[in-house]
Amino acid sequence: MTDWGSHLSTMRAQAPLVLNITNFVAMNVMANVLLAVGASPAMAHAEEEIAEITALSGALTINFGTADASWMRGIFKAVETAQARDIPWVFDPVAVAVSQLRRDTAARLLEMGPAVVRGNASEILAMAGQGDGGKGVDATDGVAEAEAAARSLANRSGAVVAVTGPVDFVTDGDRAYRVAGGHPLMPQVTALGCALTGVVGAFLPGQPRLEGTAAALACYATAGERAGAGAAGPGSFAVAFLDALAALTPADLTAAARVTPA
Ligand SMILES: Nc1ncnc2c1ncn2[C@@H]1O[C@H](COP(=O)(O)OP(=O)(O)OP(=O)(O)O)[C@@H](O)[C@H]1O
Ligand SMILES: Cc1ncsc1CCO
Ligand SMILES: [Mg+2]
Numbered sequence: 001m002t003d004w005g006s007h008l009s010t011m012r013a014q015a016p017l018v019l020n021i022t023n024f025v026a027m028n029v030m031a032n033v034l035l036a037v038g039a040s041p042a043m044a045h046a047e048e049e050i051a052e053i054t055a056l057s058g059a060l061t062i063n064f065g066t067a068d069a070s071w072m073r074g075i076f077k078a079v080e081t082a083q084a085r086d087i088p089w090v091f092d093p094v095a096v097a098v099s100q101l102r103r104d105t106a107a108r109l110l111e112m113g114p115a116v117v118r119g120n121a122s123e124i125l126a127m128a129g130q131g132d133g134g135k136g137v138d139a140t141d142g143v144a145e146a147e148a149a150a151r152s153l154a155n156r157s158g159a160v161v162a163v164t165g166p167v168d169f170v171t172d173g174d175r176a177y178r179v180a181g182g183h184p185l186m187p188q189v190t191a192l193g194c195a196l197t198g199v200v201g202a203f204l205p206g207q208p209r210l211e212g213t214a215a216a217l218a219c220y221a222t223a224g225e226r227a228g229a230g231a232a233g234p235g236s237f238a239v240a241f242l243d244a245l246a247a248l249t250p251a252d253l254t255a256a257a258r259v260t261p262a
Pocket of ligand 1: 094119120121137138139164165166167168181182183184185186187189190191192193194195196217220221224
C-alpha cells in the first residue's frame with residue numbers, strides 16, 4: 001500500500017517556494033491554501049521580473065484565468081526559465097475553451113513540457129479537442145467522461161494529467177489513480193481548483209510526478225471531507241477547509257486517503 005502521507009512529509013520538510021502566475025480571483029485563496037498545507041507561495045506575473053523569480057522557485061504554476069497580452073508574455077518567460085532549469089511546472093487550463101487567446105496559449109504551453117496539467121473535466125476534454133468546454137470556469141462534464149481524454153492528453157504531451165471533480169482521476173498515460181473524497185461545497189467556493197494547482201506544484205520538487213500529484217489530490221480530498229462535515233455553507237466551509245489542511249498530518253493522510261489504482 002502506498003504511504004500517501006510520506007509525500008506530505010517530504011513536501012513539508014522542503015516547504016518549497018511555489019511561484020504562481022494565477023488570476024486575480026485566485027491569488028489570495030491560493031496563497032492561503034499553500035501556507036495552510038505547508039508550502040511557501042509567491043504570486044507575480046510581470047514580464048520584466050518573472051524570469052528572475054522563477055529561477056528562485058522550487059515549482060511554478062500557470063493559470064491564465066484573467067491574463068492579458070503582457071501577462072501571457074510573462075507566462076512564456078517563466079516557463080522558458082523553468083524548462084531551462086528543470087523546475088517542474090503545472091498548467092491549469094482554466095476556461096480554456098472560451099477564447100482563441102486561451103486555446104492558442106494552451107496549445108503552445110502543452111508543447112513546452114508541463115510536468116502536470118490539472119483541470120476540471122470540461123477543461124481536460126477541451127484540451128483533448130473534445131466537448132463544449134463547460135460553462136466558463138465551471139465544469140459541465142463528469143470526470144469519468146474525461147478519463148480517456150486525460151490518458152490521450154498525457155500520452156501526447158508527456159505530462160501527468162489530473163481531472164478533478166467528485167472523484168478525481170490522475171494519469172501519466174499508462175498508470176492511473178482515482179482519488180475519492182472532497183465535498184459538494186468545494187465547487188461552491190471560487191478558486192479552490194486554481195489553489196489545488198498550487199498544491200500540486202508544491203508536491204513536485206524531488207517527488208515522483210504521478211504519486212506526488214495523487215498525494216496532493218488526496219490531501220485536498222481529505223481536508224475537504226473533514227471541513228464539509230461541520231460547515232453551514234460555502235463561507236464557513238472556506239474557513240474550515242484552511243484549518244483542515246493545516247491540521248492534516250502525514251499519519252492522518254496515510255490512514256484516510258482513498259486512492260485506488262485505475
Ligand atoms: N461534487 C464534488 N464533491 C467532492 N469534491 C469535489 C466536488 N467537485 C469538486 N470537488 C473537489 O474540489 C476541488 C477543486 O476541483 P474542481 O474540479 O471544482 O476545480 P475547478 O473547476 O478547476 O475550480 P475553479 O476553477 O473554481 O478553481 C478538487 O479537490 C475536487 O476533488
Ligand atoms: C471566477 C473566475 N474567473 C476567472 S478565473 C476564476 C476563478 C475560478 O476559476
Ligand atoms: Mg479551474
